[in-house]
Amino acid sequence: MKKVRLADVADLAGVSMKTVSNVVHNYPHVTPEMRRKVQQAIDDLGYRPNLTARRLATGKTGMIALAIPEIDHPYFSELSRYIAEEASRLGYRVIVEQTLSNPEAERAVLNDREAGLVDGVIFHPVRMQSMEVARLQRDVPVVLLGESTMPVTADHVMIDNVVAAQEGVRHLVGEGRRRIAFLGMVSGDTTGSTDQRLLGYQQGLVDAGMTPDPDLVLSVSDFTPEESSRAVAHALASGVAFDGLVCRDDRFATGALFALRQAGVQVPRDVAVVGWDDTELGRWASPPLTSIAPDKRELAATALALLRERIDGYHGIGRHRIVSHALTIRESAPLGAPAFQSR
Template sequence: MKTVSNVVRDYPHVSARTRERVQRAIDELGYRPNMMGRRLATGKTGLLTLAFADVGIPYFAELARVVSRAAEARGYRVLLEETDATLDGERGILASSEAGLVDGMLFQPSVMSSTEIARHRSDLPIVLLGETAAPLTVDRVMIDNVAAAAEVTRHLIAAGRRRIGFVGHEEPALSETSRQRIMGYQSALEEAGLQPDAGLLFPSASISAADAAAAVGAALDRGASFDALVCRDDLAAIGALRALHERGLRIPEDVAVTGWDDIRLAGMMFPSLTSVAPDLDALASQALDMLFERMAGFDGMGRHRIAPHGLVLRESAP
């Protein structure tokens, strides 16, 4: 049984002759691993859950792809769960995690408090992703949103921009993600001796390109003046580009625009989009490392780790 498992998982230390014999038997029998059988034999299902707000948001779709590939390399498959960024949805994910269907969970909460997450106690190992405050007892991986927002704002200042707006944060209540990104944006302005202006904050009715376009368009129509925009995410940047084009403004000559997440479409936009790029491979690797340690029995205090990020410069803010 162990030899078959080693071949199926592509374990390197199997002789070529043994691998060929096992693979021939697999092909002849049409064998496929059985999850219930695996659970009975090993106590493990070979499945993990990745839970987040909305797979329709490009960042989450790309995160799911990276996590799935990294988990597959470790012999695991990933089930996706959407919470719709609601309290009931997030509570439901944690409650259902006790059903024994998976061995561990990566969870990016949007609205649950760290206190409520800490109160949830089950035998299922959990690692949190993202910026929402995490309990001291639970592992979490994120990028430094404050530092990244300051970095992209400094880039615009170094390019000579002085009236820099921020686009795409939620209205009326800020998420923790938006709060941290605005904090970094403001700190870079103050560091450069530029006075932060509340009139250059353009909130969006939802996290979408259409609502960001509406917010930027409304600001321009009422006479707002700016020469650069830091966008909360690439969707907001795509909306901003459309609103600027519709009003005849040149990018980047009149207004430079930056996004966040560096989704695969960012390089194909016209103009192509300068964007903050989280290192998703590193984030997934760190999160899975900690999750597998929890699954192996580690029961210490939570480890809170920072994954790297970069700034990809393109035509919208060269």
């Protein structure tokens, strides 16, 4: 198949090659009507810009990288979609890289793997600590995601996990729950998310006049629903009584729902369950999950806005942004369903 050239697009659109180039490079002075006309010709012909030529002409590739721990994690897959949509709106294409929380893979993201290939990187580190991130030399602009402590020199976007967990506990307390458990503490976890969510859970109990009970903090060996199901089943078999459960994420919550159902415990009558991330997995759980919902669309837009400013030449101190969250209430912990008093 003959390769489509810039000149072919210009001929079809009836404009100059310079106008096509301006549209391809997303220059702001092109009129909306002209941009639409050229974009239609690009779509009709299947034109793909030569990235090497673009880099030589502008110093930019029009590509960004998104480095996340797991592609198949429901939260990261949904966040990736929002980032890709926002990037497309801004004229960028996205390369997704999976690190699997491997420290060498994470270091490669900030060292040299993306150099020359992309204009910037949105990166969710898991294993790398704040000072290590700060010390690495970065030739490519980076915006960091996640709840781990990040250096003041780096741009960072997150939600307030402590406040969000407090709100989850407050909801359960408001529905009459008095023995609220947390699922769960993960062996070897270095993400920072779990510690902040546990802290918010504990503060929520204190705010309600309750004393945190270590027996109500359920431990797990990994991040799988299977392991969270095992932890809940073990707690029930050991006689640990609880009527509310705040889960580290929706995967843990779906594992908990399975274990509760297997034990004949009714949700929400006997135990009300709150998940985290408000993912499609939780929306289709049985019963559907009440879940702490980070505004993933706002998170994506904020990260892209910061990254674009870096790409365009901003060299100032790191900006730390807290985006909004909400509690999405569904059948696993609905309003007006107090704890079953005869338990």
